[in-house]
Amino acid sequence: MxxxxxxxxxxxxxxxxxxxxxxxxxxxxxxxxxxxxxxxxxxxxxxxxxxxxxxxxxxxxxxxxxxxxxxxxxxxxxxxxxxxxxxxxxxxxxxxxxxxxxDGPEELEDYLRSLNRRVKNINRTVVHLEDTLSNMTGQQRIGGD
CATH class of the missing domain: 1.10.10.10 (Winged helix-like DNA-binding domain superfamily/Winged helix DNA-binding domain)
Incomplete structure (x- = not known):
């Protein structure tokens, strides 16, 4: 083993x-x-x-x-x-x-920047898919979650 x-x-x-x-x-x-x-x-x-x-x-x-x-x-x-x-x-x-x-504050800041980039990309994807859903259903998007 x-x-x-x-x-x-x-x-x-x-x-x-x-x-x-x-x-x-x-x-x-x-x-x-x-x-x-x-x-x-x-x-x-x-x-x-x-x-x-x-x-x-x-x-x-x-x-x-x-x-x-x-x-x-x-x-x-x-x-x-x-x-x-x-x-x-x-x-x-x-x-x-x-x-x-x-390894220190700088490395944590780098990681936080990468997370923020991912969040922005995810939000962009959500907006595009909501638009697609709206086009598919004919319904307008309403705010909220």
Whole structure:
């Protein structure tokens, strides 16, 4: 049995996640260059195991395995919960998809700009599709959700 499979079964609890994260694929997730700062702040499970910096993003499927979660939906719910609690969790959507902690204010600002671009694009799509629906049904669009 591979090391990854052996480790995966022991990662079913958040308490074991940090230890497990440090061993999966020889990557060191549990610690980063800012360990002193991390020790001083309270954070959830992801905050404790995610590396800092976009270049170190961890794929979602790997986090699901490390944390013993059911699926990616559980992971996204955990990410949102920790973001609400103040963790600077970012997501890379490029070629190297994954989650990471912002390495500083500038990296978090970059991520926020990318989210705002996505929101604008989604809003544009909504307007176009509402127009299409209006044309299909002959009804005018009314404001609201």
């Amino acid at each position: 591979s090391e990854q499979r052996k480790t995966r079964s022991s990662a079913a609890t958040p308490e074991r996640a940090e230890e497990t994260a440090a061993t999966i694929n020889d990557q060191k997730f549990s610690q980063s260059n800012d360990t002193t700062e991390r020790d001083q702040r309270q954070g959830g499970t992801l905050f404790k195991i995610l590396p800092s910096g976009k270049e170190n993003a961890v794929p979602g499927w790997k986090l699901v395995e490390i944390l013993g979660l059911k699926d990616l939906r559980d992971l996204t719910q955990l990410v949102e919960r920790e973001r609400r609690d103040g963790s600077p969790i970012c997501a890379s959507t490029g070629a190297e998809k994954g989650y990471y902690l912002a």
